[in-house]
Structures are given as structure tokens and as C-alpha cells.
Amino acid sequence: AQRVTQPEKLLSVFKGAPVELKCNYSYSGSPELFWYVQYSRQRLQLLLRHISRESIKGFTADLNKGETSFHLKKPFAQEEDSAMYYCALRDTGNQFYFGTGTSLTVIP
């Protein structure tokens, strides 16, 4: 069963515009949600995790258990935000499930 869904394969926004990358999940227990980012020619790396409730590089994500969503948001997109973004869920057995990713392009 698909645990994590990222409905947008590609997303383009203009520099300075708000950006939201969508992530929905299906899991009956208490999952831990993450956003990972992969910049061009770099390794996949953790961007943020919901339990930290922190803002990294201006990005935030709120876990909405009612809507089973964990959307990633940034009020003003920058060119350096262009990358591939993956939403991930870790279940209570420590197994990770990744979405298929959203490629974000910030247009100058």
C-alpha cells in the first residue's frame, strides 16, 4: 500500500513567490514524517522532520493528522531552492517509505 503520496512530479514557481509542496500519507499508527532534499549533483539530505518543528532554509512543514498531510511551505522561493524534494514516513518499525518526489524549479 502506498504510504506516501506526492501528487506533483514537477512544480515551477517564480522567485519570491510562495511555494507549497504537497505530501499526503496513509498510516494508522503514529508516523514520523520527514522532508528530504536532493540538490543537483548532491546527496539526498534531510531538510526537516516534523517532531523538530523547526524552520530550515525558510521551509516549514506542519503535520495535519486530520488531513493526513505534511505539506512543505516557504513564503518566498529562492533560486537555490530548485531541487528534488521527497516526503518520507517512518513507521513504528523504523521502516522508511518515500514519496516519488517533486522536482521544484524556481524561475528567476
Add this chain to the structure above:
Amino acid sequence: KAGVTQTPRYLIKTRGQQVTLSCSPISGHRSVSWYQQTPGQGLQFLFEYFSETQRNKGNFPGRFSGRQFSNSRSEMNVSTLELGDSALYLCASSVQGAETQYFGPGTRLLVL
């Protein structure tokens, strides 16, 4: 600390052959997970090893196997390669598996 390293970085094999990929985790990390990344499927979990034991396994056929050594280095093996096995294989390490994972650069496997 040095990051996660994977060898080889690139590999070309033909159908029916077998391949072994290696992953060296960050020093002190005991959990190593393997993922297959393809354009169509994204990242799919293969398995996780912790203290030389397979702790979790994804939904892949038995042709995919792995092991972990006492120094936490891990190998994964794919036997009887198929064209569909062409992918980027990533490994990730963490201290005990319940924390942030750190990914390696991946091994790109091409099966002809």
C-alpha cells in the same frame, strides 16, 4: 567525520549476471539501510541491517540480499540481474536506525 561511502560508483552488467555493492557507514553508525531509486518509482526501501542482523525488509524478490559485517560495513547482492534492476542504489546510515539517516552518493547500476 567522513560521510557514507559507496563503491563502486558506476557499474555495467549484463542480464543474468550478479553484482555486489558495498556501503561504508559513518563511523559509529550501526544501522545501514538500502534503497533503490528509479525515475518511475522514486526511492524504494530494500532492507535495513543493524548489528549484523537484517531488521527490516522491503517488498523485493529474493534475488536481492544483503549482509552487514562487524564493522557495520554492508553489502548488497543482486543475483540473476534483469533489465529492470537498472537503478541508483543508495545506502543510508544512522546511529541506531531511529534517527536522521545520512545518505551515500549511490551506485548507479546499468543492466544491459
